[in-house]
Amino acid sequence: MAKGYDRSRSASSPGHAAPTAQELRDAIDSGLTGDKVAFPDPAASPLGTDDEAAGTSDSPPRVATAFRQEVRTHAASAVRIRPLSPNIQIYRPQLTSVLSIANRITGMLLSVGAVVLVVWLIAGASGPHAYAAVRGAVASWIGQIMLFGFTFAFFLHLCGGIRHLVWDTVHGFELRSIYIGGWVVVAASVLLTVTAWIGSLFVGG
Amino acid sequence: MAESKAHAIPRIVEASDQVSRSPLFKRFPVPRGYGLPPGSRVERGRTWPAPAEATRVKAFEVYRYDPDSDRNPRLDTFMVDLDACGPMVLDALIWIKNHIDSTLAFRRSCREGICGSCAMNIDGTNWLACTRFISDLETPVRIYPLAGRSILKDLVPDLTHLLAQYEMIEPWLHSKTPEPAKERLQLPEERRELDGYYECILCFCCTSACPSHWWNGDRFLGPAALLQAWRWLADTRDEATEERLDALEDPFRLYRCHTILNCTRTCPKGLNPGKAIAEIKRMMVERQS
């Protein structure tokens, strides 16, 4: 296999402190750096030849450094599991992604609201006592806070949903339209929430 | 001197090259290591000293990963002499490699925004390093590899899977009718339908910016492959429309797209993958009704 290099010696640190470029080349050829199949290459211009011809041969300490860094004793072909680059941990929130996740979060909140709707209907069907219990829970101050947040979630999901339906007709995809539409959705949701609550104070009494 | 241009009021972005600069929050409120396997968590790296004679210096925090060591990826801080390098982020990276740390690895070629090699995450958004002005960025400039990819070394991501997804959509002309004597005819207005899609340089900024691809990238094709899929669906000379649509109609391959639109926001060539995907979905409606 490798010619001119005694593989019985420890490959990661050659027996002497000053390995030659030839020995490094043989280690590379033997696959000990994990770069190639273990077979020597009869290169026309082996590692170190050009440097020597130019009169700038690498010093023995530099070759030793390269040797230490490149050559491994264990199976050099064993590749370490590659790390995953950070994604949501570092990606900048933009109107696009923020409104999208808001649409999803509000959708999930509305699912909970759908359950409450059914509970309310069943309470109504069960009689005045059950109905009064549900009404009481909703009328409590924590119930009102939740209802307010829920109203905002509803209008945000409604306006966001309409924006999605517009996109499904393949309209409004220029960045300018995306951004204008996005801010309109936010503004409309706030406006509708406030209007609904003020309205309920006047209309409902 | 305040080089960063923070925008206090929300604004209407008109082109993707406008740098995103929300003063409110620069990252989603998740723990720093959230969702990253233990071997991927980024640790603090070393700070390299500023060159002695430099007057205009800017800090660059750069993601580093050494596959030959057993250490986790880390964030090194370089003090870049802005008077000694060109105006683009790529110039700064080359300056760092030439003068400070020659082991810094990154892909680059054309330095003019056409080859797509130097795609990376700069200050939180994906873009080409060679077309991003340093003066548009905050201090410190944060440079990460393309988001959500497997990393070979430093800023070099493994694009094998993305290229395999591209290959899967068969990005070549499928013809069933025999070759004409001359070219396959196409009207100018038919050729114009390819504008905005054929120009893709496959830098994969868009696919790496898509949260849906982060979570389901093994099965979801992502904006880059889907934009190219649309390019071939829209080509009037192609005769395999049926097979292409069949291959795309899948709850994951196409329909993991929830129109998040990070892709259109981040395309360094100003293309619109979100719109291309909407066109594919419209074609799906057309063939069912």
Add this chain to the structure above:
Amino acid sequence: MDRHVTRSALARAIGLGSAKSGFEHWWAERVSAIALVPLTLWFAAVLIAHTSGDYAAFIAWLRNPLAAILMILLLIALFHHTALGLQVVIEDYVHTGIKLVVIVAVRLGCFALATAGIVATLGIAFSGWAGAP
């Protein structure tokens, strides 16, 4: 979802091949959404108008056939849209074997809740209609 480590990148990208379906789900989500726009706005208006109403007012309102019909349509569209939407969310974030269990549970749960709501509405509505005691 790697079955074999030695598979080529292309084979891994292809996976099990295209399901050749997915349009129906996407379309149903849009149709139910379109139905929900007027129905939810109607319901919101009803809530605003009846905030001070007591039990009697509630029963009187739901005994109106139109109100009962709209409420049932709302429940159908709402739970269909909810089931589809939640299924997409689960598919996005859950990748282990429990995914199918959760999806089935959510779908059945939505069906059950819709049925419960419809039965409750009908119960209230019929209790006031001509002929009912």
